[in-house]
Amino acid sequence: MSDSTPPDAPEAAQPYALTVNGEDVHVDSSWIGESLLHVLRDRLSFAGTKNACDQGECGSCTVIMDGQPVVSCCVMAADAVGAELITIEALDGTSDVQQAFLSAGAVQCGFCTPGLILATHDLLDRDPEADDLTIREALSGNLCRCTGYGRILQAVRTVRDDRLNAGGTATSQGGSSIGGTGR
Numbered sequence: 001m002s003d004s005t006p007p008d009a010p011e012a013a014q015p016y017a018l019t020v021n022g023e024d025v026h027v028d029s030s031w032i033g034e035s036l037l038h039v040l041r042d043r044l045s046f047a048g049t050k051n052a053c054d055q056g057e058c059g060s061c062t063v064i065m066d067g068q069p070v071v072s073c074c075v076m077a078a079d080a081v082g083a084e085l086i087t088i089e090a091l092d093g094t095s096d097v098q099q100a101f102l103s104a105g106a107v108q109c110g111f112c113t114p115g116l117i118l119a120t121h122d123l124l125d126r127d128p129e130a131d132d133l134t135i136r137e138a139l140s141g142n143l144c145r146c147t148g149y150g151r152i153l154q155a156v157r158t159v160r161d162d163r164l165n166a167g168g169t170a171t172s173q174g175g176s177s178i179g180g181t182g183r
C-alpha cells in the first residue's frame, strides 16, 4: 500500500461554509486549518474583526461563537464550521452599547472597539446587573492602548443603568442584543 501525501504536507484547500451573522457564507480557497480571524477578515471581508496581536492576548478579534465570546485568532476555522458566529457587522451602529461608547468618548483609534462592544453586549445580556468588578473582569481580556479604560467603563455602566432604569434587559429591548440579530 502506498500513500503519495507526505506526512507533514498541509491539507489541500477545500470549500466549506461558515454561518456568520445568520447567513451561510462559503469559503472557497482556504486551508481549513487557518485561523477564524484570518478567514473572517481576509477571505470573507468581515474587516470589523481586528487583528492586533494574533496570539490571544488583546481581544481585538473577539467574535461570538455559539453564544460565547472567543478570540478568533485562536480558533481554527475548521472548529467554527456548524457554529453560529456573530461579528461586529451584526450591529448597525445604533445599538445602545455603540451609542454609549460614542457618547462617553470611549473610542480613540477604535482598534479595540469592536471587541469591546461585543464583549459588553455579551456581558450585559448574561448579567444585566453586572457590578464594577464583574465589568472589569469581563472586559479584562480586551486591551485598549489609547483610552485608559475610564471612559470605556463609564460607557458600560451607562448601558447597564439605562437598561435597568428602562425595566428590561438586553434581550427584552429589540435590537440591542447581539444574540437575536437574525441577520
Ligand code: FES
Pocket (backbone or CB within 6 Å): 050, 051, 052, 053, 054, 055, 056, 057, 058, 059, 060, 061, 062, 071, 072, 073, 074
Ligand atoms: S488579535 Fe486575537 S487576541 Fe489579539
Ligand code: FES
Pocket (backbone or CB within 6 Å): 106, 107, 108, 109, 110, 111, 112, 113, 143, 144, 145, 146, 147
Ligand atoms: S481606542 Fe485605540 S486601542 Fe482602544
